[in-house]
Amino acid sequence: MSLIFRKLELVGSKSEAEVDVLFDSGSSYSCITPELANRLGTVVPLPRPFQVETASKGQKMDVTENVSILFRLKGLDLLDDFMFIPNLSEDVIIGAKTMQAWRLKLDLENDDVIVDPRVARLRI
Numbered sequence: 001m002s003l004i005f006r007k008l009e010l011v012g013s014k015s016e017a018e019v020d021v022l023f024d025s026g027s028s029y030s031c032i033t034p035e036l037a038n039r040l041g042t043v044v045p046l047p048r049p050f051q052v053e054t055a056s057k058g059q060k061m062d063v064t065e066n067v068s069i070l071f072r073l074k075g076l077d078l079l080d081d082f083m084f085i086p087n088l089s090e091d092v093i094i095g096a097k098t099m100q101a102w103r104l105k106l107d108l109e110n111d112d113v114i115v116d117p118r119v120a121r122l123r124i
Helices: 034-040 096-101
Strands: 003-011 016-024 044-053 060-073 076-084 092-094 105-107 112-114
Touching: 003 034, 003 112, 016 034, 034 060, 034 076, 076 096
Parallel strands: 016 092
Antiparallel strands: 003 016, 003 060, 044 060, 060 076, 105 112
């Protein structure tokens, strides 16, 4: 598991904010606190609860809402859905699914997040 913190600009449908974000390769999904999610964007209920396992052994929780957030990393705008997680240890966690989708790499030796601008182009 790899952890790196970065201050990033987050943009939602309602507002934007600069927030300390944790890049956590041990987290499967990207997560956000309900308070920040409600401030930034339009909350979308999931079609049915989505059960996730927490870091505590045997603990599971149901996620019922998410929000789409655009985040700016090294001058590039990247977009993903963030799951609502009450009592999250950080305001925002960017997990492995988002890192894989945008091909972000964590450089632990230099405490850096590497992004290839060619991959970050949205293609349809």
